[in-house]
Amino acid sequence: MAATRRRVAIIGSTGSIGRQTLDVIRWLPERFEVVGLAAGGYSDAFRAQLEEFRPALAAVGRTEDLALPASVLSGTRGLVEVATSPEVDIVVIAAAGRAGLVPTLEAVSASKTVALANKESLVMAGQLVTEAARLSGAQILPLDSEHSALWQCLRGEGQLEQWLSTVRSVILTASGGALRDLDPSELEMVTATQVLAHPTWQMGRKVTVDSATLMNKGLEIIEAQWLFGLPLERIKVLLHRESIVHSLVEFVDGSVKAQLGQADMRIPIQYALSYPERLAGMSEPLDLAKVGSLTFGELDLDRYPCLRLALEAARKGLSYPAVLSSANEVAVELFLAGELPFAAIPCLVDELLSRHQAVPIESLQTVLQVDEWARSESLAHARKWRNR
Numbered sequence: 001m002a003a004t005r006r007r008v009a010i011i012g013s014t015g016s017i018g019r020q021t022l023d024v025i026r027w028l029p030e031r032f033e034v035v036g037l038a039a040g041g042y043s044d045a046f047r048a049q050l051e052e053f054r055p056a057l058a059a060v061g062r063t064e065d066l067a068l069p070a071s072v073l074s075g076t077r078g079l080v081e082v083a084t085s086p087e088v089d090i091v092v093i094a095a096a097g098r099a100g101l102v103p104t105l106e107a108v109s110a111s112k113t114v115a116l117a118n119k120e121s122l123v124m125a126g127q128l129v130t131e132a133a134r135l136s137g138a139q140i141l142p143l144d145s146e147h148s149a150l151w152q153c154l155r156g157e158g159q160l161e162q163w164l165s166t167v168r169s170v171i172l173t174a175s176g177g178a179l180r181d182l183d184p185s186e187l188e189m190v191t192a193t194q195v196l197a198h199p200t201w202q203m204g205r206k207v208t209v210d211s212a213t214l215m216n217k218g219l220e221i222i223e224a225q226w227l228f229g230l231p232l233e234r235i236k237v238l239l240h241r242e243s244i245v246h247s248l249v250e251f252v253d254g255s256v257k258a259q260l261g262q263a264d265m266r267i268p269i270q271y272a273l274s275y276p277e278r279l280a281g282m283s284e285p286l287d288l289a290k291v292g293s294l295t296f297g298e299l300d301l302d303r304y305p306c307l308r309l310a311l312e313a314a315r316k317g318l319s320y321p322a323v324l325s326s327a328n329e330v331a332v333e334l335f336l337a338g339e340l341p342f343a344a345i346p347c348l349v350d351e352l353l354s355r356h357q358a359v360p361i362e363s364l365q366t367v368l369q370v371d372e373w374a375r376s377e378s379l380a381h382a383r384k385w386r387n388r
C-alpha cells in the first residue's frame with residue numbers, strides 16, 4: 001500500500017534550510033507535499049515558490065510589505081496560522097533568530113510535529129517550548145546536523161531516564177568556522193566577506209557569522225540541553241575541521257557512537273521529515289577513503305569569547321540565554337551592516353549580560369520583554385560605542 005503523503009509547512013522557506021527542505025520534497029514528491037510556506041518578505045524568490053508549490057497557506061513575517069495579495073497572510077499571526085493549521089502534519093521551523101520563536105511555541109502547543117532548525121527559540125525559551133511539548137504531546141525533531149547526529153546515535157538507547165545512567169557525555173563537533181586559521185591579532189580587522197566564507201557549510205548569513213565566533217556552538221549546547229535533557233557538564237565540544245563526524249555520544253561502558261555523513265543539510269532534513277523511516281537520499285555517498293583522515297582537537301575558549309559567554313549564560317540559566325541570543329542577533333546584524341567590528345560582537349554581548357537583571361522565563365510575554373530590552377539596550381550601547 002502506498003504511504004500517505006506527509007503535509008509539510010515551512011516557516012522560512014526562502015532561506016538556506018527552507019530551500020534545502022524544498023529540495024528534499026522535490027526529491028520525494030510521493031512522500032511529501034507542501035501545504036504551507038512562509039518567509040520574511042514577499043520577495044521574487046518567495047513568489048516563485050508559491051507559483052511552483054501552490055500551497056494552501058502562505059504568509060510573510062515582515063509587516064512592511066504592503067502590496068500583498070489577499071491570499072498571503074502577514075505578521076506573526078500569519079506565521080502562526082501557517083504553522084498550526086489543521087492541514088499541516090509537520091512544520092519545519094527554518095526562520096533565523098527571534099522570528100522562529102512564536103511559530104515554534106505555537107506549533108508545539110498545537111500538537112504539531114516540529115522539525116526544528118531554529119535553535120534560537122530553544123535558547124530563548126527552552127523551558128516554555130519543552131513544557132508545551134510535554135503538555136500537548138508534540139514531537140520536536142532536531143534538524144541541526146549535530147543534534148540530528150545525537151538523536152540518531154541515541155535511537156535505540158531508551159529515553160532520558162536511561163540516558164542519565166548510560167550516557168557519559170554527548171560531544172558536539174565544531175568546524176571552527178571561517179576564521180579558524182587566523183591569528184587572533186587579525187580578528188579586529190576581518191570583513192563580512194571573510195566571515196561569510198565558511199570552509200565546510202553553505203548557510204544563511206547569521207549562522208555563518210555565529211560559526212566564526214563559535215556563538216553557534218554555544219547556542220547549540222543550550223539547544224542540546226533542552227532537546228536531550230542532559231546536564232550541561234555532560235555536553236562537550238570537539239574541534240573537527242572536516243565536518244564529516246556530525247556529533248558523538250559516549251556511553252558509560254566506554255563505547256562511543258558517532259554519526260558521519262557529507263556536510264549536506266539535506267541529510268538531517270530528510271531524516272526528520274521521514275522519521276522513523278529512512279528513505280534513499282539524494283546526496284553523494286560518503287567516501288571515507290577519499291576523505292583520507294579525520295582530525296579532532298580541543299577548542300580554545302580564549303580564542304572564542306562568545307563560546308565562553310554562552311557557557312556562562314547556560315550555567316546561570318533564567319533569562320540570561322535569551323539575552324545572549326538577542327544581543328548576539330543585534331551585534332551580528334550590525335556587523336553585517338558594517339556598523340560594528342567583528343571583535344566587538346562578544347564585547348556587546350558581554351556588556352548586555354552583565355547589565356541584565358535576570359528573571360525566570362515563565363511566559364512568552366516575559367521572553368518578549370527580555371528580548372525587547374536586550375535589543376534596545378544593544379542598539380543604544382552600540383551607538384555609544386561607535387561615537388566614542
Ligand SMILES: NC(=O)c1ccc[n+]([C@@H]2O[C@H](COP(=O)([O-])OP(=O)(O)OC[C@H]3O[C@@H](n4cnc5c(N)ncnc54)[C@H](OP(=O)(O)O)[C@@H]3O)[C@@H](O)[C@H]2O)c1
Nearest residue numbers: 012014015016017039040041061095096099117118203204
Ligand atoms: N543553514 C544551515 O545550514 C543551518 C544549519 C543548522 C541550523 N540552522 C539554523 O536554521 C535557522 C535558519 O538558518 P538559515 O541558514 O536557513 O537562515 P537564512 O538563510 O538566513 O534564512 C532565514 C529564513 O527566515 C526568513 N525570515 C526572516 N525574517 C522572518 C520573519 N520575520 N518571519 C518569517 N520568516 C523570516 C527568511 O525570509 P526572507 O528571505 O524573506 O528574509 C528566510 O526564509 C537558523 O536558526 C540557523 O541557526 C541553519
